[in-house]
Amino acid sequence: MHPRDLLDEAMAGMLARPVRSALTTLGTVLGITTLVITLGVAATAGNQIVGRFDELVATSVTVEVPEDAAKPLVGWDAVAQVTRLRGVTSAEALGESKKSANLSVRSNNLLDPTRVTDQTLSVVAAGPALPAAVKGRLLQGRFYDAGHLARKDPVVVLGQQAAKMLGVTRLDRAPAVFIGNHAYTVIGILGDLRREKNLAGAVLVPPTIGKRFGLTTVTRVLINTSLGAADLIARQAPLALSPGNEGMLQVLSPPSPTRARDGVQDDVNALFLILGLVSLVVGAVGIANVTLVTVMERVSEIGLRRSLGAARRHIAAQFLLESTLTGLTGGVIGASLGVAAIVAVSAAKQWTPVLDARLAVAAPLAGALVGLLAGLYPALRAARMEPVDALR
């Protein structure tokens, strides 16, 4: 028997009763659709959350340095040791203290009874690489550099909010702010911070100036890594910053992406996977049932085929192929519906749909497998039939 003939006969058998065949595929369609949606939406949602982490959190590492009265655990120049680590894109040290968090700052020395000129702002000491470390940009002016530090220039950079509160809008006349009794030249305004957004309301001073406000030691180191390097840098940074005291430093690193993804999938999947599998089993039972009915209805056709020279295996192969094709059809329709549903859900939630190509291929195959298994018993019954009985 030519394989094409076998296929033709099976197709003709299936298409002879199109409505029944369509109804038969329904169970498989439901099962496969449920499975594809479950796996697809979970993958999409999981990837979505990871994608959000990827942007910022997954690359941010913060090292907290506890205050130690005896000697500073991390020096201001230790940041250079972190910056040279492979995988670090930028890093800078900050010095903050409770005392300097509420300092009175004003933009001129006039006493104006009609206005509140004093603002209570936090003064933070930071190294010159801070704009990169907080992923911000200078709205005006410039940030201080190594030269300012070396000369101990009395300069400050204001955070965006702080500048607004102090009424500093232009830098071309070199405005000054008064902290305590001393004046400091404002050389830049830092804004659009994506990390440490509270610094937008702070006055940033070079470490050399910070000493005047008691900001002698580094309390925090901000590190940005390239994607995927956060775990490694989180382990290496304490060693680089403070060899010998690395255990005393506290590292805040992002949750590992795999854990985030697993968490999401575990929540969504289990129930729906079971639901999909149950639907598949129901679909298989449906196919088996209908195929069995079909076999019983087509007894005389089986007899005729045997009289035309069909061997038992030809009969079995035909019914097996019919049920497999039924399952495959259900699988193809189910996979299509599932993919469409994933795209629709993604569109509604403004996610990027994540479609595993293997899933799109495996789903129809799973349907075909269901059909094949469901067809085994009916095909066996058909093949076992004696031609004499079948023709009676």
Place this chain on the structure above:
Amino acid sequence: MPDDPPVIELDELTKEFPTEPPVRALSEVRLSVRRSDYLAIVGPSGSGKSTLLNVLGLLDRPTRGSYRLDGIETTTMRDGARTKLRGSRIGFVFQSFHLLPHRSVVENVMLAEVYGRHPRRGRRERALRALEQVGLSHRVDFLPDRLSGGERQRAAIARALLGRPSLLLCDEPTGNLDSRNTAAVLDLFDELRAQGLTIVVITHETEVSDRAERRVRITDGVLAEV
């Protein structure tokens, strides 16, 4: 061609059904059918006609005895070989036609070449030729339920002819037909026989058996020439 072996040669063929007590449906049947013979097997119902037809059609195995088809001993053959032999040498014509309802006439005829080693190429043309032979060229794309009974039986005969069988085995071929259609089918048998086909017809209608050149009667499993 006297050297040719007979198409059918039965020798002491016996078929018993293992009931309690055993039923002997065929009792030491001897029969020889030569090429181009037109044989009618008659007998009342329950006489063993159908059992004989099933054995002749290789659908059933005899309990004892020998059955040679075209000189080939069939009783010792395995199932697969019998199926092949059945497909290649025997054309069946049934009382109820056994046409597949959802296939056109020509597709039904083409079904005869699906099993066995037949080339796919030219199958439709061969089927059309067989339909022409039975005078059904004007109905090739009809579904069977649009045909009259006689036309259905002619379509079934065309299907039986497609495999170029040595033997046309007909089981009450006119049982479901009115007299006009019966006459048309019997005319067709005459034509086919004239073309050299061997025909064995099982019937209980005298109208059919009278047209055959040779008649045998089977009564309680015993075969006798009439």
